[in-house]
Amino acid sequence: MKNILFAISLIFLLLGCFAGNKSTHGGLENEAFLDIVGTQRNYVGGVTVILDDKTSFKAEVNNPASNTPRGKTYAIEAGQRTIAIQYDGKDIYRKQVFVSAQETRRIALP
Numbered sequence: 456m457k458n459i460l461f462a463i464s465l466i467f468l469l470l471g472c473f474a475g476n477k478s479t480h481g482g483l484e485n486e487a488f489l490d491i492v493g494t495q496r497n498y499v500g501g502v503t504v505i506l507d508d509k510t511s512f513k514a515e516v517n518n519p520a521s522n523t524p525r526g527k528t529y530a531i532e533a534g535q536r537t538i539a540i541q542y543d544g545k546d547i548y549r550k551q552v553f554v555s556a557q558e559t560r561r562i563a564l565p
Contacts, residue, residue: 487554488528491540492519493564498542502564505539506531514540519563528559540564 491502491514498516505511517526533556540548540562547564554560 485533485556486530487533487556488530488559489514489538490517490526490528490559490561491515491564492517492561494519498564502547503541504529505541507537508539516564533558538562 489504491504493516495516495518501513501515503511504514512529514529515527531554533554535551535553537551538548539546548562552560
């Protein structure tokens with residue numbers, strides 16, 4: 456009886472050793488951020504941001520006084536991007552930029 460109990464305990468001990476710990480790893484998300492700054496009274500209602508002449512969205516213009524983004528920032532895919540900004544249907548900014556993962560690109564409007 457002692458041998459059977461010892462054998463069962465040994466089996467459970469060995470099976471427990473094979474379960475092990477599972478580890479996961481992750482990197483940075485593949486996204487960057489836009490911080491659009493300018494004189495807010497010049498851009499009432501916000502601006503339209505167009506990415507790569509495909510995707511567009513409305514964006515608020517933040518106050519340029521601070522060095523850190525305090526207003527809204529907008530997530531975009533990292534990499535080589537063409538960014539165009541329009542206000543009242545007119546282009547006020549257009550540039551091809553490279554943004555790295557987790558980088559916040561500040562765009563100062565005229």
